Amino acid sequence: MNEKTRTPRYRDGGPIVRFDKVGVTYGSGTQALRNVSFELESGGFYFLTGPSGAGKSTLLKLMYLALRPSQGRAQLFGVDIGSASRDDLPMLRRQIGVVFQDFRLLPHLSVFDNVAMPFRVRDVPLSHYAEDVDDLLRWVGLGGRIDALPETLSGGEQQRVAIARAVVGKPSLLIADEPTGNVDPEMGARIIRLFIELHKLGATVVIATHDLDLVRRSGAPVLQLEAGELTQFPGLEPGAKARR
Amino acid sequence: MMRKLWSSFLRLFRESDRALLPADSRQVRPLTIVVAIMCALGCLAGLSASAGFRAADTWTSDLKSAMSVVVQSPRGDADLTRAAAIVGRVAGVTRSEAMSRDRAKELLRNYGTDMSTTIDALPVPRLIEVGVVAGQTNVKADIERVLKAAGFTVTVDDHSRFTGEVLRTSTLVRIVAILALVALVVAAIATIAFAARAALETRREAVNILHLVGAKDAFVAREVQIRFLRLGFVAGLIGAGVAGVLALIGTLVFAFGASDFTSGAPLLAWTDVWILLIAPMITGSASAIAANMAARATLRDLV
Structure with missing residues (x-):
């Protein structure tokens, strides 16, 4: 990948994510997360599980900087996201790739432009990323649909576009919310292999899923949420580190 | 060529397909x-x-560079021509022209009232149209002085009120x-x-x-x-x-x-x-x- 398109990597050596007694209370008074403490080591591969309404989405929102904690201290790449200035957030977000459960593609943009979005918001010239985007779209099986609009794609195809957008910038932290939920088993396996490849390249991967078979097969550490509290995680006590 | 220009103009109204x-x-x-x-x-x-x-x-500018001299006496055509000639020699005057009776009547007609039957009976004003160098001072006083010296009774209007x-x-x-x-x-x-x-x-x-x-x-x-x-x-x-x-x-x-x-x-x-x-x-x-x-x-x- 071209040097100019590469995302700066977190090289501090400490935990890439550190939550200490983090809580989130929404405006309505609903407490979505309570006293959540954990650390994710840089370069780790983790699953996040839990029943619907357990607080998985809220935890992911904190991790991809769509939300700030109401209580406790949350750090990403060594930066306290509760007190980080608004101007600091874009640079942190550029180190994070997110696969949303509902894809969140821009409907008026082509498949190519949706995937190229992380480069375009950084004003990277088209010539610096066009080939990478084309290659990635071919790899996820959408090489023939680069000019298509999202509404003309199936759910599985849209999910692959969302995954391509999340990984195209080679992020340091990749967060995926049910990334295999809308694809067939073969594509699901390819997607997991892609995440493993990115993990091997040094990215920290966090996958939220209901697929317990996938979790068991992987043998990766699991964060389990129930009713807004972490109920399973090695080193659950504050300050303890996750098993790799 | 025109089609290209028109096409470029229409493109101004359209969003780019790649607008984020x-x-x-x-x-x-x-x-x-x-x-x-x-x-x-x-x-x-x-x-x-x-x-x-x-x-x-x-x-x-027009008003400042023009004056009107109303000659009250003597009012004959020859007197008016003589007065215009005297005014023409005053320093700062660029033009001095006696206005004919017919033109003076036309001026009265411009006030808008139907005067067709009565205007001939009226004593129309005897006027001299005077052009002056804009900004020149004392012209009005000089005109009054030389005409008075020549035996004329006049009123000089420098349009200052307008x-x-x-x-x-x-x-x-x-x-x-x-x-x-x-x-x-x-x-x-x-x-x-x-x-x-x-x-x-x-x-x-x-x-x-x-x-x-x-x-x-x-x-x-x-x-x-x-x-x-x-x-x-x-x-x-x-x-x-x-x-x-x-x-x-x-x-x-x-x-x-x-x-x-x-x-x-x-x-x-x-x-x-x-x-x-x-x-x-x-x-x-x-x-x-x-x-x-x-x-x-x-x-x-x-x-």
Whole structure:
């Protein structure tokens, strides 16, 4: 990948994510997360599980900087996201790739432009990323649909576009919310292999899923949420580190 | 060639297929019409101000460079010619011409009353039309002095009472036109700012996605700014075009219906075209700046 398109990597050596007694209370008074403490080591591969309404989405929102904690201290790449200035957030977000459960593609943009979005918001010239985007779209099986609009794609195809957008910038932290939920088993396996490849390249991967078979097969550490509290995680006590 | 130009012009109205924020034609069209109308009114206010300036200058200059001598006695044609010759020798006088009885009657007729049957019975004033160097002082006193010395009883009118009124009226016209222009610019900026906020609110989901992939507020604001720059420029072109057509019609109507008094001061001049030329650029720039500022303020409310 071209040097100019590469995302700066977190090289501090400490935990890439550190939550200490983090809580989130929404405006309505609903407490979505309570006293959540954990650390994710840089370069780790983790699953996040839990029943619907357990607080998985809220935890992911904190991790991809769509939300700030109401209580406790949350750090990403060594930066306290509760007190980080608004101007600091874009640079942190550029180190994070997110696969949303509902894809969140821009409907008026082509498949190519949706995937190229992380480069375009950084004003990277088209010539610096066009080939990478084309290659990635071919790899996820959408090489023939680069000019298509999202509404003309199936759910599985849209999910692959969302995954391509999340990984195209080679992020340091990749967060995926049910990334295999809308694809067939073969594509699901390819997607997991892609995440493993990115993990091997040094990215920290966090996958939220209901697929317990996938979790068991992987043998990766699991964060389990129930009713807004972490109920399973090695080193659950504050300050303890996750098993790799 | 014309087709290419037309195609380029039409492209101004269309969003790029690659614009990161989705277009909304339901908002763009009415907003373009509103801004175009404001721009047209702004251009007309500017043209009115310019025409007012020019007319006032022309009228005051005409008034200041002319005097009328009313000869009360002796009133014969030969006396009038002699008086005109005496006036012509006064320093600062550029022209001195005795007015014939017929022309003096025509002047009376211009007051508008039907005097066809009675005007011949009236003692029409015996006048000398005098041209003077504008700004020359003491000419009035010199004319009075030399004519008195030659045995004439005269009244010299230097039009000073009209000049003051013209200046006061033209100043009022200028102030009203400039205030109207400022009010329209402020209204246009407020409209654009409101529309930019609305545009971001309706595209909140897209804005959130852009933020989450690492867009800075400045980048999103720039996307909005580019859109409103285009909208303002296109609306400015339409508004200036409409104003130009209206001004041309007004000029033609004014020219065909001009009286002796107004014919010397054309309503519009070719130099006024600059107002129409810069209007799209000003509208575009003002729209872009207003949209950028409104977008940044709105984005601060988001995460």
